[in-house]
Amino acid sequence: MAIVVGYIPTKEGRAALNWAAQECLLRKTSLIVINSQRGGGSFDADEALRFEEELKRIASELEEAGVSSEVRQLVRGVEPSEDLVAVAQEEKAEVIVIGLRRRTPVGKLILGSNAQRILLDASCPVVAVKAED
Template sequence: MPVVVGFVPTNEGRTALRRAVEEASLRNEKLVVISSNRGGERFTDAQAKGFDEELEKIKAELSAKSVDHEVRGLVRGNDPSEDLVEVAEEIGAKLIVIGLRRRSPVGKLLLGSNAQRILLDAKCDVLAVKADA
């Protein structure tokens, strides 16, 4: 049963990816990396190119480490939480790994919380990790 990780090119995302590699290796399972972007009019060509380049870097890094993996870049208008939970259910994931960042109460109210939605909606275990200092 695969391990799914939500990846964004931030310190939190890189920490989650690093921990997900460890978990997949410990469990001898495939790692499925999900990078979700809403897309739409605000998703410029330059951003799309950067998104694709970042995913190619991840593929190369995981291949170099001989990690059994799949990398999915999703641009379909969903919240990242929806994409992660949906893919985890689709592939029968055993674990979802996500990175956390500190946000103010007002920030949580205005922007919502993908992490909270994943924790509440996922049917499998969720490992939430803090970013490296």
């Protein structure tokens, strides 16, 4: 069993990753870091290289911290929520960890579509982590 975390290089993504890594150390389990991109024309080679370098850095930091981990960059033409839920089911994850950004009062009426899909579709618990201001 493992913990699955959705990661994008934002303060919310880093907060989710940090929480998940600490939880893995407490539970003595492994971490699967997922960076999911829809792909297509808006995802160019430079952006892919930047993400790849970021994910290598993360893998190195997790190893140094003693967290058993696997980092996956998925570009499969599906929504990130679908990738996270699918990986969590395949790996029989204990929990999925996602980062949430703060929203305006109007934005609070509608949760982000990826976060909402993960909450509704996941067969395991989902932890939503907010970044500090």
